[in-house]
Amino acid sequence: MIDNKIKLLLASLIFTFCIFSRGAFEKFPLTHILVQLPLLICVGYLLVDEKLLRLGEWNKGGYATLLIAIFTIAFWMLPRSIDAALSSNNMEVLKFITVPLLIGLPLKIGWAQAHPILKGFLKAQAISMLGVAAFIYIHAPIRICVSYLENAQQDLGYGFLYTAIALAVLWSAPLFLSRETKNFHLQLFFPTNS
Amino acid sequence: MNAFKVNSVIILLGSFILWFTTDGLQALTTEGARRLEVEKQKPVMPNITLETMSGAHTRLLNSSGHVTVVEFIYTTCPFICQVDGGYLSRLQNEIKERAIREKVRIISVSFDPLRDNLNELSYYAKRHNADGHIWTIARPGVEDLKSLLKAFGVVVIPDEEGGYVHNSAMHIIDQQGRLSFILDSNDVQGAVKTLERMLP
Amino acid sequence: MIKPTHEPHSNLIKFTMLLAGAVLLLMMTVGLVMRAAQGGLFELDAAIFYQLMTAHGAGMVGAAALTGAAIMWYFVSRYVSLLKEVFVVFLTLFLFGVLLILGSISLGQFGAGWTFLFPLPAISGGAWEAGAAAAFIIGLILIGVGFLLINLEIGRKLISEFDGIGGALAWPVISGKVTPDDAPPPAIVASMATIIFNTIGIVVGAAVLISSLINLYVPTFEVDALLAKNMIYFFGHVFINATIYMAVVAVYEIIPEYTGKPWKTSRVFAIAWSAITLFVMAVYPHHMLQDTVMPAWTLILGQVVSYLSGIPLLAVTAFSLCLYLRGSNIKWDLASALLVLGVAGWSVGVVPAIIDGMISVNKIMHNTQWVPGHFHIYLLLGEIAMSFGFMAYLIKEAKSSEFKPIDKTAFGIYLAGGIGFTLMFLISGAMSVPRRWAVHAEEWMLQDRIATAFALLVIVGTLIFVIRYIVGISNYRRT
Numbered sequence: 001m002i003d004n005k006i007k008l009l010l011a012s013l014i015f016t017f018c019i020f021s022r023g024a025f026e027k028f029p030l031t032h033i034l035v036q037l038p039l040l041i042c043v044g045y046l047l048v049d050e051k052l053l054r055l056g057e058w059n060k061g062g063y064a065t066l067l068i069a070i071f072t073i074a075f076w077m078l079p080r081s082i083d084a085a086l087s088s089n090n091m092e093v094l095k096f097i098t099v100p101l102l103i104g105l106p107l108k109i110g111w112a113q114a115h116p117i118l119k120g121f122l123k124a125q126a127i128s129m130l131g132v133a134a135f136i137y138i139h140a141p142i143r144i145c146v147s148y149l150e151n152a153q154q155d156l157g158y159g160f161l162y163t164a165i166a167l168a169v170l171w172s173a174p175l176f177l178s179r180e181t182k183n184f185h186l187q188l189f190f191p192t193n194s
Numbered sequence: 195m196n197a198f199k200v201n202s203v204i205i206l207l208g209s210f211i212l213w214f215t216t217d218g219l220q221a222l223t224t225e226g227a228r229r230l231e232v233e234k235q236k237p238v239m240p241n242i243t244l245e246t247m248s249g250a251h252t253r254l255l256n257s258s259g260h261v262t263v264v265e266f267i268y269t270t271c272p273f274i275c276q277v278d279g280g281y282l283s284r285l286q287n288e289i290k291e292r293a294i295r296e297k298v299r300i301i302s303v304s305f306d307p308l309r310d311n312l313n314e315l316s317y318y319a320k321r322h323n324a325d326g327h328i329w330t331i332a333r334p335g336v337e338d339l340k341s342l343l344k345a346f347g348v349v350v351i352p353d354e355e356g357g358y359v360h361n362s363a364m365h366i367i368d369q370q371g372r373l374s375f376i377l378d379s380n381d382v383q384g385a386v387k388t389l390e391r392m393l394p
Numbered sequence: 395m396i397k398p399t400h401e402p403h404s405n406l407i408k409f410t411m412l413l414a415g416a417v418l419l420l421m422m423t424v425g426l427v428m429r430a431a432q433g434g435l436f437e438l439d440a441a442i443f444y445q446l447m448t449a450h451g452a453g454m455v456g457a458a459a460l461t462g463a464a465i466m467w468y469f470v471s472r473y474v475s476l477l478k479e480v481f482v483v484f485l486t487l488f489l490f491g492v493l494l495i496l497g498s499i500s501l502g503q504f505g506a507g508w509t510f511l512f513p514l515p516a517i518s519g520g521a522w523e524a525g526a527a528a529a530f531i532i533g534l535i536l537i538g539v540g541f542l543l544i545n546l547e548i549g550r551k552l553i554s555e556f557d558g559i560g561g562a563l564a565w566p567v568i569s570g571k572v573t574p575d576d577a578p579p580p581a582i583v584a585s586m587a588t589i590i591f592n593t594i595g596i597v598v599g600a601a602v603l604i605s606s607l608i609n610l611y612v613p614t615f616e617v618d619a620l621l622a623k624n625m626i627y628f629f630g631h632v633f634i635n636a637t638i639y640m641a642v643v644a645v646y647e648i649i650p651e652y653t654g655k656p657w658k659t660s661r662v663f664a665i666a667w668s669a670i671t672l673f674v675m676a677v678y679p680h681h682m683l684q685d686t687v688m689p690a691w692t693l694i695l696g697q698v699v700s701y702l703s704g705i706p707l708l709a710v711t712a713f714s715l716c717l718y719l720r721g722s723n724i725k726w727d728l729a730s731a732l733l734v735l736g737v738a739g740w741s742v743g744v745v746p747a748i749i750d751g752m753i754s755v756n757k758i759m760h761n762t763q764w765v766p767g768h769f770h771i772y773l774l775l776g777e778i779a780m781s782f783g784f785m786a787y788l789i790k791e792a793k794s795s796e797f798k799p800i801d802k803t804a805f806g807i808y809l810a811g812g813i814g815f816t817l818m819f820l821i822s823g824a825m826s827v828p829r830r831w832a833v834h835a836e837e838w839m840l841q842d843r844i845a846t847a848f849a850l851l852v853i854v855g856t857l858i859f860v861i862r863y864i865v866g867i868s869n870y871r872r873t
């Protein structure tokens with residue numbers, strides 16, 4: 001219970017922080033896309049409690065919630081949508097609502113129920129798509145978002161690239177650990193007397 | 195509720211929203227949307243006065259039945275505007291060889307009228323062989339600049355080196371003064387084809 | 395020694411191999427038509443030649459990958475329980491992908507080659523519409539997704555069953571903590587290694603495929619052509635290499651049944667496979683030696699790794715195979731003969747690659763028929779031979795293994811045809827005959843025609859293998 005309250009508090013703190021840091025983060029596409037949006041996704045993540053994790057039959061396998069998250073991500077991946085969030089207040093409000101509630105929240109719920117193969121597939125897909133985005137943003141001879149400068153756009157491209165590499169390492173490194181090393185680390189952090 | 199039904203509804207709804215917000219997958223970017231919008235709406239452009247490189251005055255929309263190709267530049271631009279100058283020069287040559295030559299004007303309009311004095315404009319013209327007849331370089335009055343850019347939907351942001359970033363494209367205005375097509379600056383062949391279609 | 399514990403998914407795999415056999419026959423005929431056309435035996439419109447070449451390349455790589463995947467799945471499923479549904483989904487995606495690719499070529503006249511080198515698919519000069527290129531690319535993506543799924547399924551089972559990637563790659567054997575007797579069997583080590591680089595290859599391939607797809611419809615979203623070429627060859631090289639690394643599992647698993655000596659994961663074996671995992675991914679720049687804009691160090695890396703990647707493979711597989719065969723009274727039949735041929739063809743096929751990997755040679759040879767010479771040896775006489783060997787094994791009645799005269803004849807025809815056919819490519823290559831030319835000069839046509847005759851032999855041999863297989867599986871059902 002306390003756990004839930006802390007999570008809620010943390011979520012509201014991050015959310016408030018995002019609102020007040022809007023100007024600073026949205027000044028550059030790199031911080032807009034790769035800092036602000038992930039923070040907002042975290043907000044949604046933190047809102048999920050035990051009860052939500054056990055949605056009904058309709059979310060079997062987590063497909064429904066994952067689909068919601070995927071479509072919302074697709075929407076906010078459109079350069080048009082990002083431009084619109086910068087030029088229209090309504091879109092900005094929409095962003096602050098949908099990114100936590102329609103990406104972070106359902107992603108967490110769906111992920112918990114997803115089949116391991118589906119998870120693996122989505123991870124591979126995420127790395128691939130970050131690669132595509134890096135590819136396009138680094139090289140495009142035009143401005144993809146009219147609101148941002150070209151070299152800022154390139155920074156974002158490299159940001160995508162480094163994120164892809166980081167995720168690849170993060171997700172594959174644990175696969176190399178054997179049970180023994182895992183136990184060793186567990187012992188290190190949670191020593192038992194036996 | 196059955197998971198299959200829910201998933202189908204989400205997929206349908208999600209696809210519909212994406213389809214709708216991208217104009218049927220045709221425009222993923224704001225620039226793409228602007229072009230699509232222009233082709234559908236064909237908005238009438240403001241008939242402002244421009245000062246050409248020779249110091250003469252001309253109207254953006256002229257009454258003698260010309261089609262006008264407008265490109266926005268600033269002459270001190272180190273890169274894109276120079277490359278675009280090359281494309282327009284090719285367009286000028288293509289037009290000269292065709293029957294449409296009496297009916298087409300090309301105007302490079304500076305959106306930096308304070309720095310781009312007549313000397314700078316002429317220098318840009320000389321570098322790219324703008325003949326002053328089919329193709330001229332011009333600047334608007336400072337007071338008209340904002341409404342001009344707004345009408346065309348061109349966004350200009352100052353960059354860190356004292357220059358500007360801006361959409362680069364060929365804007366084609368038909369005989370009735372309506373902005374009808376926007377093409378990539380390098381799409382010279384596409385522009386020739388469009389012009390020939392507009393001037394049968 | 396870890397012993398097989400599960401029943402493999404026999405029927406599913408038998409069906410898959412039947413499908414692959416049919417595709418192989420069809421695509422060989424396409425190859426025959428191309429070779430005959432190069433030999434001036436009949437007139438073939440150049441546009442059609444390139445469509446056929448695209449179909450042949452994509453179809454053959456697809457078929458090789460399909461047989462490799464089937465072999466890996468079959469043998470891995472004897473050690474761990476795999477979800478059958480995943481293979482069914484894979485097969486479905488594969489078939490949809492093939493349909494799209496065939497449609498894009500036959501209906502859409504797509505002919506940019508199976509390597510879809512950017513920006514060729516987008517710049518057809520009017521020969522095909524963007525839609526055709528898109529169908530081809532989407533087809534490849536579907537096939538890639540299928541492979542990703544089986545890799546994920548096998549990968550996760552191996553990782554949990556054999557204690558992490560390191561465990562499945564037999565690292566404890568390398569460090570001496572575990573003896574070869576308790577090590578994961580060679581089939582597991584080989585599968586784990588393949589899955590690692592193939593998954594990375596597919597992720598990179600998917601990125602460049604999707605970028606090309608976006609570029610088709612939004613041309614202003616340009617991609618960097620050099621980077622795209624690097625990514626494509628990384629993917630292509632890894633993917634085609636993976637086919638043979640999957641197929642060789644059949645050798646590790648079947649040959650011991652003939653010799654009675656178990657094939658163990660020795661220390662050298664484990665080191666070699668871990669090394670290959672890295673080398674396969676570092677060797678692709680040897681495709682780029684003629685791209686002068688590439689940084690020199692990548693090219694030198696490509697050359698050095700070309701040498702290195704030949705060594706562990708030749709040393710470990712071919713050498714240990716010789717050891718296993720020597721002194722054992724192996725019973726020869728179609729399966730064992732083809733499997734041994736496969737290893738031989740694979741080893742021999744590497745030699746021209748190493749020669750071509752030398753920068754000085756490559757500057758002259760790379761776009762000659764030397765290259766198809768190299769890969770036809772290790773595919774036709776290597777990977778495909780192993781696959782046919784596996785097929786013969788699948789229909790072998792449990793005890794009686796004899797080398798029937800018809801099998802001997804088919805084997806002989808296939809071998810003779812294969813050697814002659816690939817030799818002609820090598821000879822043409824040494825004479826600087828360019829590859830991928832629809833029309834050949836008069837002086838080159840002699841080898842082209844001889845090769846056509848040999849290709850016909852290969853097809854006859856293959857036809858007998860496939861018919862024997864069909865008869866075999868229908869008999870098997872009845873008993």
Ligand code: HEM
Binds near residue numbers: 429458508829
């Ligand atoms: C009877 C058997 C075969 C014949 C007659 C044949 C014929 C050919 C010919 C004529 C070419 C074009 C050579 C050139 O570039 O000038 C070619 C290319 C190729 N073949 Fe084969 N082939 C056969 C078997 C195979 C097999 C078994 C595989 C793989 C499993 C294969 C994979 C390829 C590939 C990947 C290419 C390259 C296509 C490209 O350059 O884009 N072929 N083949």
